[in-house]
Amino acid sequence: xxxxxxxxxxxxxxxxxxxxxxxxxxxxxxxxxxxxxxxxxxxxxxxxxxxxxxxxxxxxxxxxxxxxxxxxxxxxxxxxxxxxxxxxxxxxxxxxxxxxxxxxxxxxxxxxxxxxxxxxxxxxxxxxxxxxxxxxxxxxxxxxxxxxxxxxxxxxxxxxxxxxxxxxxxxxxxxxxxxxxxxxxxxxxxxxxxxxxxxxxxxxxxxxxxxxxxxxxxxxxxxxxxxxxxxxxxxxxxxxxxxxxxxxxxxxxxxxxxxxxxxxxxxxxxxxxxx
Amino acid sequence: xxxxxxxxxxxxxxxxxxxxxxxxxxxxxxxxxxxxxxxxxxxxxxxxxxxxxxxxxxxxxxxxxxxxxxxxxxxxxxxxxxxxxxxxxxxxxxxxxxxxxxxxxxxxxxxxxxxxxxxxxxxxxxxxxxxxxxxxxxxxxxxxxxxxxxxxxxxxxxxxxxxxxxxxxxxxxxxxxxxxxxxxxxxxxxxxxxxxxxxxxxxxxxxxxxxxxxxxxxxxxxxxxxxxxxxxxxxxxxxxxxxxxxxxxxxxxxxxxxxxxxxxxxxxxxxxxxx
Numbered sequence: 330x331x332x333x334x335x336x337x338x339x340x341x342x343x344x345x346x347x348x349x350x351x352x353x354x355x356x357x358x359x360x361x362x363x364x365x366x367x368x369x370x371x372x373x374x375x376x377x378x379x380x381x382x383x384x385x386x387x388x389x390x391x392x393x394x395x396x397x398x399x400x401x402x403x404x405x406x407x408x409x410x411x412x413x414x415x416x417x418x419x420x421x422x423x424x425x426x427x428x429x430x431x432x433x434x435x436x437x438x439x440x441x442x443x444x445x446x447x448x449x450x451x452x453x454x455x456x457x458x459x460x461x462x463x464x465x466x467x468x469x470x471x472x473x474x475x476x477x478x479x480x481x482x483x484x485x486x487x488x489x490x491x492x493x494x495x496x497x498x499x500x501x502x503x504x505x506x507x508x509x510x511x512x513x514x515x516x517x518x519x520x521x522x523x524x525x526x527x528x529x530x531x532x533x534x535x536x537x538x539x540x541x542x543x544x545x546x547x548x549x550x551x552x553x554x555x556x557x558x559x560x561x562x563x564x565x566x567x568x569x570x571x572x573x574x575x576x577x578x579x580x581x582x583x584x585x586x587x588x589x590x591x592x593x594x595x596x597x598x599x600x601x602x603x604x
Numbered sequence: 605x606x607x608x609x610x611x612x613x614x615x616x617x618x619x620x621x622x623x624x625x626x627x628x629x630x631x632x633x634x635x636x637x638x639x640x641x642x643x644x645x646x647x648x649x650x651x652x653x654x655x656x657x658x659x660x661x662x663x664x665x666x667x668x669x670x671x672x673x674x675x676x677x678x679x680x681x682x683x684x685x686x687x688x689x690x691x692x693x694x695x696x697x698x699x700x701x702x703x704x705x706x707x708x709x710x711x712x713x714x715x716x717x718x719x720x721x722x723x724x725x726x727x728x729x730x731x732x733x734x735x736x737x738x739x740x741x742x743x744x745x746x747x748x749x750x751x752x753x754x755x756x757x758x759x760x761x762x763x764x765x766x767x768x769x770x771x772x773x774x775x776x777x778x779x780x781x782x783x784x785x786x787x788x789x790x791x792x793x794x795x796x797x798x799x800x801x802x803x804x805x806x807x808x809x810x811x812x813x814x815x816x817x818x819x820x821x822x823x824x825x826x827x828x829x830x831x832x833x834x835x836x837x838x839x840x841x842x843x844x845x846x847x848x849x850x851x852x853x854x855x856x857x858x859x860x861x862x863x864x865x866x867x868x869x870x871x872x873x874x875x876x877x878x879x
Contacts, residue, residue: 442832444788477752479788480814480830490790513719513754515765539755541819555755557717 330563333574333600339365339393341533341577342372344596345589351376353589355384361593365391365573367431367531373421382425393573394431394470394505394531395422401454402435402447402484415458422467428572429470429530430462431505436481447484452494455502463501470530471495472505475513477544487511488520495528503528506565507577509535509548512556518564526569534558534604535578546581550595552603562604574604605838608849608875614640614668616808616852617647619871620864626651628864630663636868640666640848642706642806648696657700668848669706669745669780669806670697676729677710677722677759690733697742703847704745704805705737706780711756722759727769730777738776745805746770747780750788752819762786763795770803778803781840782852784810784823787831793839801844809833809879810853821856825870827878837879849879 331337340363342354349357351372358366366385373381373395385392398418403411422430434451437444455469462469471491474483485491488511491504504524511517521529536554541547551558562574576596578584584592606612615638617629624632626647633641641660648656648670660667673693678686697705709726712719730744737744746766749758760766763786766779779799786792796804811829816822826833837849851871853859859867 437830442830444832448790475752476750476788477816477819480812486788487790513751513761515723515762537755541752544752544816544819555712555717557719 333604335362335597336364337574338363338600339367339573339575341367341575342369344576344578347585348589351381355388357593358390359388365393367393367575369396378421378424392425392427393575394429395427396431397433398430399432400435401451402438405438407450407454412457416461419462419465419467423465429468432471434483434485436484444484456498459498459502468530469502470505473510475510487514489516492523503530505531507533508556508558508561521564529565529568529570532565533575533577546579548579551599558604608879610637610872611639612849613638613875614642614848614850616642616850617644619851619853622860623864626656630659632868633665634663640668642668642850644671653696653699667700667702668850669704670702671706672708673705674707675710676726677713680713682729687732691736694737694740694742698740704743707746709758709760711759719759731773734773734777743805744777745780748785750785762789764791767798778805780806782808783831783833783836796839804840804843804845807840808850808852821854823854826874833879
């Protein structure tokens, strides 16, 4: 396997979310020779989509994805607001030339225990957004989230489940493989093969810390945890995935407290050594 | 569905682990009209297996299971110590007339990132224990644990994965369905049907709290979280499962701090209202 050098990396802005604006993140990538960026919508909107698109282009960065659309269950049913917001997300992804729009689909509706209903809302919502995204030319990438987020963030929790939806919805929709969410899955290798090149739209890395102190914001730097990242990278690359490796670390206990330049330097060295 | 009255309940000793010995738990069940008990091995050994067996018999309690055998990866390979300890667990289960020995199989070996190797160790270990347990007449019940425990507690994480192992190992082995571990699984209904009556050996309840503050010890009282417990109970009972409903609540933030008699009373009322 080719080593993951900086020119094979993408910076997910969540990794530096407490310290840098999108403009600073773009500059940071340029300064460290990182090839791509994956912005979240909040920092993108703060900067302004047009200005961001220009700055990203001027810096010569690839946009591995835009995080995130989805959250279809936010209002308990598919409302015009939710669907419109997803259309705006598609437009923003197009404006910055993102390789895909990453979908965190939403969990249970407020006060509900009906996971089957939530999944039904999500699939219907994805179908609507996909119709629009096909016209605009933006690939839709479902991100299956770890089952510990099934209630509150995303009720799509395995690659198999995501690909079942992709099978039903047709072309233009695939998955993002985030090692943090899928490493435990006994079917992960089979499902990566099932996905195939066309539907493998992103590959995100961080690490699972043995002593995870917070379910959302205690993800580890690559190498500090127990995920066999090279094994998963080999699997997606064996299918022909040729996108950048996107570093996305939610870490209120550790990396968010550090100097972002140190975080980028460490991400680069650890990607080389452990991804 | 029949309501879950106290005579359909079993007390898992983990629910009162910080307050009561096994003798006190047995008395508590008798006092509250709870029909069964599921001891953990530590409190069983503290009391003495023979004495416990007699006290449980005298109180007329069903023993829904013994928690827990397994942990095959504890020493990085299958050692005589690990296998012997599991034989002792089988003997203890037999001595107290437990309906099954519940297996928490162990996570990654220390310092390892090789989940496939861990799963291989576990399956080999289960095969050894099963050989012995068949002779003694103790059913072996794999408990698939939520994927958030894959690294540190159990690398069997779905019903489907557990049943694949059961298929390979043959008779005398099945699964325990703990709603906390399986509620999120898109395949849970299909896998409960696949398991069938013979392999559904236990049914455990608590609840998943929307704001879970600790990955191990912040489980909720039934009704306080988002699990659709009646839906899962209906599924196992539709297959013919006729065992007791085992209340197992790990709760260092809440229920472990309360008077155990209040915990039992609440478990009874909530089981009736929400299970």
